[in-house]
Amino acid sequence: MFIRYEVAGKVATITLNRPEAANAQNAALLDELDAAWVRAADDPEVAVIVLRAEGKHFSAGHDIKGSSAPDSAAAKLTLERLYDYESRRYLEYSLRWRNIPKPSIAAVQGRCISGGLLLCWPCDLIIAAEDALFSDPVVLMGIGGVEYHGHTWELGPRKAKEILFTGRPVTAHEAEQVGMVNKVVPRDQLDTETRAWAEQIAKMPPFGLRQAKRAVNQTLDVQGFYAAIQSVFDIHHTGHGNALSISGFPVLARFDQMKEQIGR
Incomplete structure (x- = not known):
């Protein structure tokens, strides 16, 4: 089991529980995570959902040397198969978590790399430990x-281009300054601060919370969020298609360089 699920009071806590792999995401972890989100959404006693992680890091992203993609041997992998896999486990899951009609809070510590952003960005609020670093070095x-290209919405266009062009991480305090993170706290206070926020929010009328969340998300969608996320997912796959045509499965070809960049 890669996910722990607990309910205390009106708060459901979903915990990434693969610390030995820096909570890297294989297919089983993502499927378990989605099931936990749906369970919390369907439980009438749950008012707020907290997403947190065990260990030093929130998530090192997709398990690019494990089982995070279908048949990673280049000879077996086609763009169609990769597109189908990623559209379900990366795009569809992240959008579903974003639109669950209950407030959600992500508690992020350590590294949050690439696919890790697909876990915290769908949450309504993010509380970060002072040691949190957010990055997407897949360029x-x-x-x-x-795949869930929220960069422009979360960071603004120029900061989004900066972190994509350079691959450098954004610190917790930088993320707070641009509004991607709501609050930065010492590492040893991350869980208690997150719990305090969750319990405070859980006292609000559930339907009011639901409508407030819908109002903000719907405003973003009217501004183009949903259409942009869908269209940029296709742009993402032109990168996969180009790499497949040149050198086979792109992740494995550049894994060592990417590992050096993110400091794993």
Whole structure:
């Protein structure tokens, strides 16, 4: 089991529980995570959902040397199969978590790399430990960013281009300054601060919370968020297609360079 699920009071806590792999995401972890989100959404006693992670890091992203993609041997992999896999586990899952009609809070510590952004960005609020670093270095693999391309919305266009072009991480305090993170706290206070926020929010009328969330998300969608996320997912796959035509499965070809860049 890669996910722990607990309910205390009106708060459901979903915990990434693969610390030995820096909570890297294989297919089983993502499927378990989606099931936990749906369980929390369907439970009438749950008012707020918290997403957190065990260990030093929130998530090192997709398990690019494990089982995070179908048949990673280049001879077996086609763009169609990769597109189908990623549209379900990366795009569809992240959009579903974003639109669950209950407030959600992500508690992020350590590294949050590439696919890790697909876990915290769908949450309504993000509380970050002072040691949190957010990055998306997949341009190193010839791809324009991760599948759920929230960069422009979360960071603004110029900061989004900066982190994509350079691959450098954004610190917790930088993320707070641009509005991607709501609050930065010492590492040893991350869980208690997140719990305090969750319990405070859980006292609000559930339907009011639901409508407030819908109002903000719907405003973003009217501004183009949903259409942009869908269209940029296709741009992401032009990167995969180019890499497949040149050198086979792109992740493995550039893994060592990417590993050096992110300091794993």
